[in-house]
Amino acid sequence: MSSDIRDELDRLYEKIEWENPRANFTGRVVARVRWAKRAQRVSTTVTLIALALLGVFGFALGRGLTFSGALDYFTLVVNNVDLISSAADDFIAALGDVMPWTEILAVTLSIALIWTASALLPRWLVRYRSRHNEYSANNYSQ
């Protein structure tokens, strides 16, 4: 503030006093950093597992689409778009019968697991950490 002209208001607000942070602040931060590192490791591991699962189930889905004949239906509809408008119900019913639903479900769950592990899990762990902060800080200081 010394380089500027200080007025009455500046002098008044310079009277704001500092308060001390809560006890063992550094210890609690270090404990939290360690927790964040662990949480990151868990998140990365689960994400990698989910990605591997997605690869396996994606491959299975591709095989399922090919061998069940569902892919032929898609080729058919690409080549003849009118089919949708003329016999939509029959087409959807036929497609529904041959679709590899188990593999589709597995792929969907894998994607959900990736999202949970990479986005939700870290956030949840941070919140959990926040609630258990005092406990871990005590452990750190011992």
Added chain:
Amino acid sequence: MSATYSDEELAKRFLKGDESAFEQLVTRYSKPVFNFALNFLGDADDADEAAQLTFVQVYQSLPRARLDAPLKPWIYQIARNKCIDLWRSRKGVLSLSARDEQATDESDPLDVDPTDPNPLPEELAERRDLQQLLRKTINALPEKYRIAATLRYVNELSFAEIARAMDVPENTAKTYFQRAKKILRKQLAQLR
């Protein structure tokens, strides 16, 4: 011994694997960051949380930080972001702590000298009132003015540092501060 290291030297030591350098940074900045958060958020519990989250972020982001620039405004930039996140997550329901909301004295708190080393009980009460008043008025400012005023008055940053912490040009930081002062002056006039 550790106090002789600059922030940037500590950061470099940390990046070379010295975890104690990070702890020294936390110890050095815990009080200023906590008080920035306290004056911004107006609540000690939230200030503690915001300050902790700030240092966790510092730890995680230091490997990507520019060490050719001063570290101080960067740390305040993170603190500012954490405070804003926390403030918004509470959707403005944060209020001054119960401690700050207590006690209204008939005397004018603006006349108190907080530097008195041996205050009388009534002087202590007046000093507390003054702190309450100053925090309350800063807390009532719009977000960007509150940040500028807090960084200037509480943390005594230069305008160049405030500009870096707020990620705005220096003249904009000065404008924010001047507007904050205008509002503070108006608030105080209404209180008198």
